[in-house]
Amino acid sequence: MRRAVIAFTAFLGGLVFLLAVPAQASTADCQGLRGTLKLQGQPVNGAKIAVTTESGQPVKEVTSNTQGTWDVQVDKPGKYKVTLDVSSLPKNAEVRGGNNVRTLTVFEGNCSAVLFALQPKGAPGQQQADTGGETTFWEQAAQLTFEGLNLGLIIALAALGLSLIYGTTGLTNFAHGELVTLGAILAYAFNVGFGLHLIPAALIAVVLAGILGYFQDRFFWGQLRRRGTGTIAMMIISIGVALLLRYVFLIFFGGQNEAYAQYTAQPGIEVGPITAAPKNFVAMGIELVVLVIVGLALLRTRTGKAARAVADNPALAASSGINVDRVIRIIWTAGGAIAGLAGIMLGLSQSLKYTMGQDVLLLIFAGVTLGGLGTAFGALVGSLVVGLFVQVSTLWVPPELKSVGALVVLIIVLLIRPQGILGRRERIG
Known part of the structure; x- marks a missing residue:
């Protein structure tokens, strides 16, 4: 029993250590905002993202690359507003929940991940004809x-x-x-x-x-x-x-x-x-x-x-x-x-x-x-x-x-x- 407890403790400690160390290393030289846009597992290229300060001062506008990733570096830590231009998304894509604006805090020497969950749009006219939402759910x-x-x-x-x-x-x-x-x-x-x-x-x-x-x-x-x-x-x-x-x-x-x-x-x-x-x-x-x-x-x-x-x-x-x-x-x-x-x-x-x-x-x-x-x-x-x-x-x-x-x-x-x-x-x- 004692050996089993030692083995299990070593297993958990090793897993936590293994997963934690690279995360620190990957953000060591980063201070800003980044994200990845995907629709049904496929990267979304050419989507426009605008970053502003919390008061609305523009910081930078970028577009996602062929891997669906984008990155904006900022000069100083603080709160920033990220807006995804839904008109630049593929015609069959929409933001889950309809919220295309995120407000995040950037800490000194760290990158904040911005998550926009994309999903396919319903078939034309289906949402209007749907009464209970069961078709969309299934x-x-x-x-x-x-x-x-x-x-x-x-x-x-x-x-x-x-x-x-x-x-x-x-x-x-x-x-x-x-x-x-x-x-x-x-x-x-x-x-x-x-x-x-x-x-x-x-x-x-x-x-x-x-x-x-x-x-x-x-x-x-x-x-x-x-x-x-x-x-x-x-x-x-x-x-x-x-x-x-x-x-x-x-x-x-x-x-x-x-x-x-x-x-x-x-x-x-x-x-x-x-x-x-x-x-x-x-x-x-x-x-x-x-x-x-x-x-x-x-x-x-x-x-x-x-x-x-x-x-x-x-x-x-x-x-x-x-x-x-x-x-x-x-x-x-x-x-x-x-x-x-x-x-x-x-x-x-x-x-x-x-x-x-x-x-x-x-x-x-x-x-x-x-x-x-x-x-x-x-x-x-x-x-x-x-x-x-x-x-x-x-x-x-x-x-x-x-x-x-x-x-x-x-x-x-x-x-x-x-x-x-x-x-x-x-x-x-």
């Missing part, structure tokens, strides 16, 4: 459900590798989010830096992410295991690895938001009450195919059965003739490749930045823990639940609080079923 629910499935599948790809690594080694790898970022940045380097089309660039990035996953275990984590390093010590080491990789990405990639050369801005297509870019449907298909292939490989192939045996009992698996180190390296290779693919898919649905893996790390851990630590199919189920709840909950809560709702669901489920949805109850003592 259309929004259908749209958010689709977006939740899209997010859940991306989280599931990232969580799958994390869960498999934990199942075979017992390592809670806080650097797994950086493997997600690595895949996105590698694809960006080949796509924008070397001029390759995104599809071959993504394939090369996935292969390289898998190779780097192999070497990461071969020359680092495997050496620590052979030296008898405990799982808590390795977990703390993974926090340092995460911070190191994150700032390496910052040095070589920069702190700005970027986008791929292809498939950045696509017109949406309507499928019933759902409107989404074609790339979202293709990405979801790819994610489903990869998840099914990995699931079948775990169930049907010899290596998959060996991986499950190692996850159940490494000592017994070794005594039965299974090369445990070889199986773990295969898992690390597959986990790195799948995490890299998750990063590419995440980069398609939003802009690329050096903290993109860290931004979803909390949701990845929530999906893995909710589904059951160490279970591949549990990671899938838990991630889908998290993704759906995060998006659909914005029907009732502000979008900036949507991740909090996922953690509430996680706490409730773990209070009722501590081993997770598909986890197995273990006997202690």
